[in-house]
Amino acid sequence: MKYTPKEIPEEINVTPVHPLVNFAHLLATVAIATVAIYAGLGFVAVGLVSHLSPETEQKIGQVLLPAAAPPPLILEDDRTQYLEQLLISLQPSTLQFRPPLTIHLVDEPAVNAAILPGGHVLIMTGLLEAVESENELAFVLAHELGHFEARDPLRAMGRSLVFLALASALGLGSSSSNGSSALITLTGNLNELHYSRKQESAADQYALSLIVQKYQHGGHSLDFFKRLQEQETALGFPVHQPELLSTHPLTQNRIDNLTQLARQQGWSLEGEATPLPEGLACPNFEECDF
Amino acid sequence: MELLVFLTLLTLGYFVGLHLERRHFEDIKRREHKTLFVPIANFGAKQPLPTAQTAQLFMGSVVVSTDYFKSFTASLRNLVGGRIVVYESLLDRGRREALLRMKEQAIAAGATQIVNVRLETSNIGSQTANNGMVAIEVIAYGTGIR
Numbered sequence: 154m155k156y157t158p159k160e161i162p163e164e165i166n167v168t169p170v171h172p173l174v175n176f177a178h179l180l181a182t183v184a185i186a187t188v189a190i191y192a193g194l195g196f197v198a199v200g201l202v203s204h205l206s207p208e209t210e211q212k213i214g215q216v217l218l219p220a221a222a223p224p225p226l227i228l229e230d231d232r233t234q235y236l237e238q239l240l241i242s243l244q245p246s247t248l249q250f251r252p253p254l255t256i257h258l259v260d261e262p263a264v265n266a267a268i269l270p271g272g273h274v275l276i277m278t279g280l281l282e283a284v285e286s287e288n289e290l291a292f293v294l295a296h297e298l299g300h301f302e303a304r305d306p307l308r309a310m311g312r313s314l315v316f317l318a319l320a321s322a323l324g325l326g327s328s329s330s331n332g333s334s335a336l337i338t339l340t341g342n343l344n345e346l347h348y349s350r351k352q353e354s355a356a357d358q359y360a361l362s363l364i365v366q367k368y369q370h371g372g373h374s375l376d377f378f379k380r381l382q383e384q385e386t387a388l389g390f391p392v393h394q395p396e397l398l399s400t401h402p403l404t405q406n407r408i409d410n411l412t413q414l415a416r417q418q419g420w421s422l423e424g425e426a427t428p429l430p431e432g433l434a435c436p437n438f439e440e441c442d443f
Numbered sequence: 444m445e446l447l448v449f450l451t452l453l454t455l456g457y458f459v460g461l462h463l464e465r466r467h468f469e470d471i472k473r474r475e476h477k478t479l480f481v482p483i484a485n486f487g488a489k490q491p492l493p494t495a496q497t498a499q500l501f502m503g504s505v506v507v508s509t510d511y512f513k514s515f516t517a518s519l520r521n522l523v524g525g526r527i528v529v530y531e532s533l534l535d536r537g538r539r540e541a542l543l544r545m546k547e548q549a550i551a552a553g554a555t556q557i558v559n560v561r562l563e564t565s566n567i568g569s570q571t572a573n574n575g576m577v578a579i580e581v582i583a584y585g586t587g588i589r
Contacts, residue, residue, distance in 0.1 A: 156556075158479040163472075167532045172461065172516070175528050179519040186523075 198311030211252040214271015227258040231437045240294050243363045268297040270306045282434040286426035292374040295363040299356030353401045370424030456511030471539050478546045483557045495588035503544025507537040508578040537581035545583045554587030
């Protein structure tokens with residue numbers, strides 16, 4: 154038999170697909186699947202959370218509190234009572250089937266407040282130094298009440314718990330060097346931020362309605378944000394910082410949304426400011442250097 | 444920061460990997476064309492073997508590795524299943540290169556035909572493939588006759 158050399162045909166063993174097309178396809182599939190799973194988990198978490206009894210919620214809070222509020226917790230301080238009274242005066246009667254609210258003062262210069270499951274409200278002392286009227290402080294407390302009402306801290310916890318469980322079942326959670334786990338975490342995080350911004354806006358709106366109920370006007374309650382906005386501009390924050398990448402809506406957007414809401418509801422944003430008690434920035438309202 | 448490093452590695456892996464792969468394929472095609480005149484044939488146990496004056500074993504072996512882009516794409520594919528297209532070209536390169544190395548040696552030794560060629564592969568690198576490199580060795584061996 155005579156041998157006649159033939160050219161070797163190409164692309165029998167290599168699929169003629171451009172690697173980037175293939176890559177984009179895969180990336181889209183995984184991203185969409187992650188978003189879908191995440192949204193599904195959101196529903197499951199919300200469903201579970203709304204059936205949680207106050208006792209269970211309290212237990213969860215007790216477990217979480219030591220981890221979330223590190224040592225500089227101020228235990229004995231008269232300011233706690235003042236803050237608790239202010240919080241209770243804001244609280245609507247619909248909240249009676251929830252665990253009681255507790256104020257915890259945290260010795261931290263950060264201007265911030267937070268809420269944990271079980272009604273634990275954390276107030277950083279930096280916030281007490283930064284507020285200039287009771288209306289501002291009340292707005293921040295009412296904002297945290299808004300999260301409490303909507304069970305946001307529980308929801309966030311439920312979702313991330315289910316998500317973590319799923320990720321570790323897939324074997325993705327443990328190895329941080331794995332590229333695909335990084336992708337899933339990123340998609341998950343962006344999703345979380347979206348949920349977070351929606352919750353923040355809702356809490357803002359709830360807060361303003363409580364403020365108007367208490368003071369009959371929303372005047373001075375937004376001054377805090379306005380000062381924050383001025384600080385951000387002065388510090389050279391980019392004006393068009395991507396909202397997609399932050400947990401809270403942009404400060405300007407928050408002010409705009411609340412002003413618009415007040416106009417729609419016919420709430421007045423003008424009114425007298427209620428002064429803060431003397432020495433709020435100092436332990437036990439005593440004289441100090443601030 | 445972590446994301447930046449990851450994206451840099453991915454881009455680097457893609458462009459460098461693609462460039463090297465193209466160059467390799469061109470080289471393979473050129474050499475295949477050049478060595479086409481020597482037939483490769485396999486014979487079964489009950490077939491008569493061609494008569495030859497001399498016979499000698501020739502072996503070609505090559506180790507090929509993935510790039511970051513290929514590994515990442517494959518790890519995504521791992522989640523959904525299906526053809527790992529990026530590795531197909533890698534393995535194709537490995538097989539053809541190993542065959543060529545064997546054939547070129549045989550031609551240099553004056554072989555007119557290569558019979559009963561076998562291909563074998565072995566994994567190099569960790570089995571978990573998480574941190575370690577993913578590389579494969581392809582060995583081709585056959586009898587060159589004259």
